Amino acid sequence: MTLTKGQRHRAILDLVNHGAVHTQQEIAEALARRGLRTTQATISRDIQELGLVRSGAGYRSAAALVRELVLSVEVVAPMAVIRTPPGTANLVARRIDEAALPGVAGTVAGDDTIIAVLRRPGPARRSRSCWRMSGDKLVLAYSGGLDTSVAIRWLKDKGWDVIAFTVDLGEKKDLDAIQARALKTGASAAYVADGRAPFLQLFVWPSLQAGAVYEKEYPLATALGRPLIAAMMVEVARREGASAIAHGCTGKGNDQVRFDVATAALAPELKVVAPVREWGMNRDDEIEYANKHGIEVPATVLSPYSTDENLWGRSIEAGVLEDPWAEPPSDVYAWTRDPRECRDEAAYIEVGFKLGLPVSLDGEAVDPLQLVTALNRIGGENGVGRIDHLENRLIGIKSREIYEAPAAVLLLQAHQALEDITLPKEVARFKDTVAQQWAQMVYDGLWFSPLRDALYAFVAETQRHVTGDVRLKLFKGSSRVVGRKSPAQLYQHSLATYGKGDAFDQSAAAGFIKLWGMGVRTAAQVQGRLQDRELKGLLGDVKRLAP
Known part of the structure; x- marks a missing residue:
C-alpha cells in the first residue's frame, strides 16, 4: 500500500506513542506488518521532520521525552530552574531552544540542571505540572464562539502552544472565517476537517439501527457528535506531537464528560484541559476579557440562547427556556416551520432501507448526506421534528432542552415501522431494552467502550432482515407511517385476514388456550385464592330479560 507523507507520519507517530521502536529498521518492519511499505531512507527523513529523538526506551517525540525528563520547575523571576535526571539537561535545554518559545530568552545547561532566562517574569512557584512553559502543544476544540475564542488567549497565557481544531458536522458555518479567527486570536495552527460523512456512517447510522432515543424524546444529536470530535482531536494531537487536548x-453539562472519557479511552496519555471549568468567568466576564485583549466577539453572543447543531439535530437552551412552564417563543426555531403556517396539503415520502440502513428516498438511491439533508428540509417545511424535553443530565440535574430534528424523527419512525414488520416478537421486545441501554450509553459519553461493542453485536444481528420500504405522511407538524413492506416481512396476509384466503386453523386455538391458561387454572383449583376475591359488586343493577 502506497502512503502519503501525512499517512506515513501518522503511522510512525502511532508506533512511537504505543510501542518501543529503537531503530529505523524496526520502524520499517513494524510498518510492513501493517501492510505499509516504505524505504529506510524515507523513514530517516520522516524521523527528522517529526522531530523524533532516540532514548534508551526507543524513539520518542521531543515533547514526550521532555515531559518525562523534567522533574521539577521553579520560577524565580526572571529565571526558571529546571531539574532533570543526571546527564539529560543538555538534551532538554536543546529542545527548549529549538522550540523558540516566546517567553524564554535562552538556556544554560549543566548535568542535571537548566537555567532558563525568562522574558516575562512571573511569581515563584514549584510544580512539575508547571512545565507548560516548555511550549507543549495543546489541541483545542474550536467552535469560533466566545468561550473557545477567549480560551485560545487564556491557554496561551498559561504557556500552551494552542492548535485550534474545527470539524464540520453540518452546522453551515463559515469555516474559512473560523479558521482565520483562530489564527488571529493566537492559535499557532488551525485545522478544519469535514466530518459529515463519518459522523453519519460511523455514529448516527449504528444508533439509528439501535433505535436509540434518550428518555423517549432526544435523538442524541449533540451526544453523537462529541465522540467523533474527540477522536479527530486525538489524531491531530498525535500528528502534532501535542500533550493535551482542550x-x-x-x-455542569454532559459534553465535558463525553470529551474527557472519549479521550481517556483513545489516548490515556493525553491531558484534558477545560478552561471554562477553571477560569471562574461568567459570560459578561468573558466579553470583557475579549474586549480587553482585542479578541473578536462573535455576534452570536448577543443571542439569549445557547445552541448547538449538526446534521442529526439542533439543540437550544437558556434564556426564557429555563422556565419549564414557559412556551418556547417562535424565535427559538430555525429549522422547522410553525405548523400553523404549513401548507394545507399533506406531503408523502418513501424511505428505502437495506439491512437497517436508509438507502433511498422516493425510489431514488441517495447517499447518507443527501438523504439527511433532504429530510431535514422536507420535514422542516412541514413542521416536523420539534421536541420539548425536560431531561435528566448525567451529573444529576434536570434541564429543559428544545430540539429540532426533522430527519432524525422521520428516519427513526420509519426504521421502527420496518422493524415492526420484520422482527420476531421476542427479538423486538428485547431490542427495546437494548435501545434504551444504547441511548443511555451515548448520552453518558461511553461510545468508546466494551459496552458499545457488545450492544452493537446484538443490534447488527437484528438488522439482517430489516430491508424494505416505508411510506410516511407529513402534515402540519405531524408525521405518520401509512405504509410499510419488506421481502422478509413476518406479516402474512393469509394468517392475518378474516376474509377470503384465510389459512389460519382456528380449531387449534382451543388447545393452545387450554395450555396457556393451565397455570392460572391450577392455582385457582388448588389454592382457591383467586376464587375468594370479592366479585359480587361488579354487576351492580342489571336488567334480565327472558322469553
Whole structure:
C-alpha cells in the first residue's frame, strides 16, 4: 500500500506513542506488518521532520521525552530552574531552544540542571505540572464562539502552544472565517476537517439501527457528535506531537464528560484541559476579557440562547427556556416551520432501507448526506421534528432542552415501522431494552467502550432482515407511517385476514388456550385464592330479560 507523507507520519507517530521502536529498521518492519511499505531512507527523513529523538526506551517525540525528563520547575523571576535526571539537561535545554518559545530568552545547561532566562517574569512557584512553559502543544476544540475564542488567549497565557481544531458536522458555518479567527486570536495552527460523512456512517447510522432515543424524546444529536470530535482531536494531537487536548465545556453539562472519557479511552496519555471549568468567568466576564485583549466577539453572543447543531439535530437552551412552564417563543426555531403556517396539503415520502440502513428516498438511491439533508428540509417545511424535553443530565440535574430534528424523527419512525414488520416478537421486545441501554450509553459519553461493542453485536444481528420500504405522511407538524413492506416481512396476509384466503386453523386455538391458561387454572383449583376475591359488586343493577 502506497502512503502519503501525512499517512506515513501518522503511522510512525502511532508506533512511537504505543510501542518501543529503537531503530529505523524496526520502524520499517513494524510498518510492513501493517501492510505499509516504505524505504529506510524515507523513514530517516520522516524521523527528522517529526522531530523524533532516540532514548534508551526507543524513539520518542521531543515533547514526550521532555515531559518525562523534567522533574521539577521553579520560577524565580526572571529565571526558571529546571531539574532533570543526571546527564539529560543538555538534551532538554536543546529542545527548549529549538522550540523558540516566546517567553524564554535562552538556556544554560549543566548535568542535571537548566537555567532558563525568562522574558516575562512571573511569581515563584514549584510544580512539575508547571512545565507548560516548555511550549507543549495543546489541541483545542474550536467552535469560533466566545468561550473557545477567549480560551485560545487564556491557554496561551498559561504557556500552551494552542492548535485550534474545527470539524464540520453540518452546522453551515463559515469555516474559512473560523479558521482565520483562530489564527488571529493566537492559535499557532488551525485545522478544519469535514466530518459529515463519518459522523453519519460511523455514529448516527449504528444508533439509528439501535433505535436509540434518550428518555423517549432526544435523538442524541449533540451526544453523537462529541465522540467523533474527540477522536479527530486525538489524531491531530498525535500528528502534532501535542500533550493535551482542550474543550470549552462547562462544569455542569454532559459534553465535558463525553470529551474527557472519549479521550481517556483513545489516548490515556493525553491531558484534558477545560478552561471554562477553571477560569471562574461568567459570560459578561468573558466579553470583557475579549474586549480587553482585542479578541473578536462573535455576534452570536448577543443571542439569549445557547445552541448547538449538526446534521442529526439542533439543540437550544437558556434564556426564557429555563422556565419549564414557559412556551418556547417562535424565535427559538430555525429549522422547522410553525405548523400553523404549513401548507394545507399533506406531503408523502418513501424511505428505502437495506439491512437497517436508509438507502433511498422516493425510489431514488441517495447517499447518507443527501438523504439527511433532504429530510431535514422536507420535514422542516412541514413542521416536523420539534421536541420539548425536560431531561435528566448525567451529573444529576434536570434541564429543559428544545430540539429540532426533522430527519432524525422521520428516519427513526420509519426504521421502527420496518422493524415492526420484520422482527420476531421476542427479538423486538428485547431490542427495546437494548435501545434504551444504547441511548443511555451515548448520552453518558461511553461510545468508546466494551459496552458499545457488545450492544452493537446484538443490534447488527437484528438488522439482517430489516430491508424494505416505508411510506410516511407529513402534515402540519405531524408525521405518520401509512405504509410499510419488506421481502422478509413476518406479516402474512393469509394468517392475518378474516376474509377470503384465510389459512389460519382456528380449531387449534382451543388447545393452545387450554395450555396457556393451565397455570392460572391450577392455582385457582388448588389454592382457591383467586376464587375468594370479592366479585359480587361488579354487576351492580342489571336488567334480565327472558322469553
